[in-house]
Structures are given as structure tokens and as C-alpha cells.
Amino acid sequence: MxxxxxxxxxxxxxxxxxxxxxxxxxxxxxxxxxxxxxxxxxxxxxxxxxxxxxxxxxxxxxxxxxxxxxxxxxxxxxxxxxxxxxxxxxxxxxxxxxxxxxxxxxxxxxxxxxxxxxxxxxxxxxxxxxxxxxxxxxxxxxxxxxxxxxxxxxxxxxxxxxxxxxxxxxxxxxxxxxxxxxxxxxxxKLGASQLLYHKKKWFVNVNYQFEKEETAFDQDNIMGVDLGIVYPVYMAFNNSLNRYKIEGGEIERFRAQVERRKKQLLQQAKYCGDGRRGHGTKTRIQPIEVVSDKVANFRDTVNHRYSRYVVDMAIKHRCGTIQMEDLSGIAAEDTFLKRWSYYDLQQKIEYKAKEAGIQVVYIKPDYTSQRCSKCGHIERDNRTEQATFECKSCGFKTNADFNAARNIATKDIEKIIAETLK
Incomplete structure (x- = not known):
């Protein structure tokens, strides 16, 4: 194809x-x-x-x-x-x-x-x-x-x-x-391409075509993707105990560096020289805007890399479906999203998945962190701390993000949870 x-x-x-x-x-x-x-x-x-x-x-x-x-x-x-x-x-x-x-x-x-x-x-x-x-x-x-x-x-x-x-x-x-x-x-094969001007630089958008052998996917073979703070991405599957995760240290280190640099620039703006003082607020905050652009570029690059890894793992395991939490109802100001653009990451995963022929399903995140992926018992006390899940019914103990990802990977999980709550 x-x-x-x-x-x-x-x-x-x-x-x-x-x-x-x-x-x-x-x-x-x-x-x-x-x-x-x-x-x-x-x-x-x-x-x-x-x-x-x-x-x-x-x-x-x-x-x-x-x-x-x-x-x-x-x-x-x-x-x-x-x-x-x-x-x-x-x-x-x-x-x-x-x-x-x-x-x-x-x-x-x-x-x-x-x-x-x-x-x-x-x-x-x-x-x-x-x-x-x-x-x-x-x-x-x-x-x-x-x-x-x-x-x-x-x-x-x-x-x-x-x-x-x-x-x-x-x-x-x-x-x-x-x-x-x-x-x-x-x-x-080279296709019709385009030249464009962006932020005072010229770029070439090279259009290229290639033949790719189609991979046979099973839509009932599901990968669940849990997005969090300790691990930005944690992946699990509905038919195996395989798991993959992305460490969050890279994002946190960069974010900390940016925050420090912003504070330094804000302090410097108070004592800036005539070159930055003479043209008002816009000139004073220009270095800060440059830092903000670096953050946006870094986030875009990292999310492209993370989304590529997620889809590659789905292809490796012949998953025809990727299930993720529906974050559309969560405000951008919410602390969960404020630390990193998870919504942007989801959009990139969806785009790359569809390109590979994998469907993306969004499920309600309610109770996926409190439900035991082994026996199905739902209880708030199953997760009393951020990192560990321990079922109060069957005693199953595992990484909390892995447990959530396994629940997200379960077919018809919303219906199953609704029936359990009844």
C-alpha cells in the first residue's frame, strides 16, 4: 500500500x-x-x-x-x-x-x-x-x-x-x-512539495511516498494507555502481562530548568538597561516569550517522540485498538494537564495510530485507578498511595499505573464498571 x-x-x-x-x-x-x-x-x-x-x-x-x-x-x-x-x-x-x-x-x-x-x-x-x-x-x-x-x-x-x-x-x-x-x-518517491515562511525562516515541506506492507491487526487485541505524572505514559495489554512505560524525568528536568530561567529573566527585567527599557513592556518580556517558545517546541518534539513509541509498541503486539482516557472534559487549567500537554500527546497518538490502521477508542477514566484489574473489585482504598495498587478484596498488589493501564485496555470497560457499581 x-x-x-x-x-x-x-x-x-x-x-x-x-x-x-x-x-x-x-x-x-x-x-x-x-x-x-x-x-x-x-x-x-x-x-x-x-x-x-x-x-x-x-x-x-x-x-x-x-x-x-x-x-x-x-x-x-x-x-x-x-x-x-x-x-x-x-x-x-x-x-x-x-x-x-x-x-x-x-x-x-x-x-x-x-x-x-x-x-x-x-x-x-x-x-x-x-x-x-x-x-x-x-x-x-x-x-x-x-x-x-x-x-x-x-x-x-x-x-x-x-x-x-x-x-x-x-x-x-x-x-x-x-x-x-x-x-x-x-x-x-518525491511528491509535490511546498516552501513556507515561518518565524523569519524559510522551510521546505518535502512530500514523499513509499510502499508499506500492511500489518494484520486484531481489533480485540487492545493496548491501554494510562497518562500520569510519575510516568507520562504507561502501556498495558488486555491479552498479555507485557508492559511499557516512559519515565517522566526528562519532562520534569526541562520544566524545572525553564522555571528557573523564567525567574531569572523576570528579576533581570526589573534592572534592564536602556535597550530593553525604552520600548515598554513588550520589549522587557521578549526574552521570556523566547523561553516560552522553547517550551512549546520542546513539548511538541517530545510528544511526537512519545506518540511514535506508543504506536510502535501497538504495532509490535498487533493491537488493532488503542484505548485511552477521554480528557476532553478536563479543563486545561486542571493541575493534571497543567504539568504537560497530555491532550496534545493524545492527538498525536491518534493521528499516528490511524495512519498505521489502528483504531483509537476513548473511555471514561472514572474508577480505572480504583478497580482491580485482576478480580474487578472497585474500592477507593485499593489505591491509598500514588505509586502502588493493592486490592482489598483479593490482595493483588502491583504498580498503580500498570493496574490502571490494564483496566483501560479491557474491552467494554465502561459497561463492566457500570455493572460492578450496580
Missing amino acids: KHTKVMRYQIIKPINDTWETLGHVLREIQRETRAALNKTIQLAWEWQGFSAEYKQRYEEYPKTKDHLGYSALHGYAYNRLKDEFYRMNTANLSQTVKRAADKWKSDLKDVLRGDKSIASFKKDCPIDIVSQALRIRKDGSDYIMTLSLVSIKYRKELERKQSFFDVLISANDKTQRDILDRLIAGEY
Whole structure:
């Protein structure tokens, strides 16, 4: 089965030109991309209006080929716009127009019902790069991307010999490097990708495809995932005593470092120099906001890593179902969620699980920490301390998080608990 994924890479610097030239070109093309997207939507709206009037008059819809000269709307739109947006590589422009036409087609029913507004693209919209306009090569330990960005006409205006730009990209972790190596080797196929500008940096979202052998999963084979403080993630199964856990020390150490750094910056803000004092509160708290961004980035990275581990363990044990506690009713201010974004972690687990063909089921967390996973007895005193569970009925004693994860992994656990409480 064919899988499609995207990996983001930061552009470090251009190799065959200056940042001044490349930056100017990217800004111009991004401006043209936005305008082309919005004009395509406008042409689509005009065609929709004509079609509605035609249907009312002749009791049938007009054929695109007969009236526009093209079998598809994006072909007509491209022909109308290609001379106006001459700076863009023509293949990239065609992809941009098709993106807008596809967006119009997918939104049309909702727009006509009044459930959705007509699409409008903002100035920071990504730039389309077709697979033929992007090449990757390795130079020693460095990875170089060749981006065909401009038309022949615009290249001559820029007084450049080539229409492409060679750029050095950042590939810091093993996963990023493996993907690039497989693309270079032909194991993965390059798809239509995008350039985007984020926080004053340019990135390439590389779209790649690969064939993946499907794994046979049993939906009655369930992994239960318990989220907590001592162990951010504890995993157990309904048909085995296997267990996996993620230690919480990494998160706590980073959080403690951040809190210390925030306090230091708050103290420094009282005695800051003229450079930070002259522009008001915003300038004073800017270093603190930088620290907050680091926290958000760290949390996002860690949750991606943790969610990958959870889904990998489910695949290893052929689990067709992952069950987790439903945290949607817990306020973000709740102390349980305040220490770490468990909800964000759950969303990442769900996304990766569905990608692998595993269903995700959310269950009510009530009594899962008080129920004995061995005999089913529910009692508050079964868990008198954070780390240990000891059943007052059968004497079963184990790690409290493991016991909760085993309960969460039980099929129809909500019904079982409801019957027990009766």
C-alpha cells in the first residue's frame, strides 16, 4: 500500500547566490502564489454563477469543455493566469492553480449551503514546488536541494544564468537524514512539495511516498494507555502481562530548568538597561516569550517522540485498538494537564495510530485507578498511595499505573464498571 508523508527541512543558506537575491525571489513568488490562488477561486466562483444561470434557463448544466475550452476548471484558469503571473516556474504555477481549484471543489457544497465561506488565501501561504522542480543530492555530510523557482523570463530580469537555486538544508536528526538518503537512492518517491515562511525562516515541506506492507491487526487485541505524572505514559495489554512505560524525568528536568530561567529573566527585567527599557513592556518580556517558545517546541518534539513509541509498541503486539482516557472534559487549567500537554500527546497518538490502521477508542477514566484489574473489585482504598495498587478484596498488589493501564485496555470497560457499581 502506498503511504504519503511530509517532512520539514529548514533552508540554512543559498549556495549559488546570496540571501538577498533568494529572499527577494521567494517574497515575489509568494506574493504571486497568493494572488494566483485567490484569482483561481474568483474564476471558479464566476463559473459557478454562470452554471447556475445556465441551468435555470436550459434545465441542464453547461459542459466545461464547450464553454471554457478545457475539460477541467484548473486548465482554463491556468491559461488565463499564466501571462499575469510570469515570474513563477510554469509547472509550479500549474500546481498552485490546481490546488485552488481542488479547494474550491471540496468546499463547494458547504459554500452553497452557507456552512463555509469562500476560500481566501493569506499572504503567508506556502509556495508550491512540483516534484520535477526539486532535486536532492548529498555533498559529503551536507544535503543540497535544487529548487527550480523562476520562469525563463523572470530569470533574464534577474540577470541570472540559471532558473534554479541550490540551497543547504538542515537535517539534524536520524529520521530526517534517512528520508533524504532514501529519496536520493530512489527508495522513496518525491511528491509535490511546498516552501513556507515561518518565524523569519524559510522551510521546505518535502512530500514523499513509499510502499508499506500492511500489518494484520486484531481489533480485540487492545493496548491501554494510562497518562500520569510519575510516568507520562504507561502501556498495558488486555491479552498479555507485557508492559511499557516512559519515565517522566526528562519532562520534569526541562520544566524545572525553564522555571528557573523564567525567574531569572523576570528579576533581570526589573534592572534592564536602556535597550530593553525604552520600548515598554513588550520589549522587557521578549526574552521570556523566547523561553516560552522553547517550551512549546520542546513539548511538541517530545510528544511526537512519545506518540511514535506508543504506536510502535501497538504495532509490535498487533493491537488493532488503542484505548485511552477521554480528557476532553478536563479543563486545561486542571493541575493534571497543567504539568504537560497530555491532550496534545493524545492527538498525536491518534493521528499516528490511524495512519498505521489502528483504531483509537476513548473511555471514561472514572474508577480505572480504583478497580482491580485482576478480580474487578472497585474500592477507593485499593489505591491509598500514588505509586502502588493493592486490592482489598483479593490482595493483588502491583504498580498503580500498570493496574490502571490494564483496566483501560479491557474491552467494554465502561459497561463492566457500570455493572460492578450496580
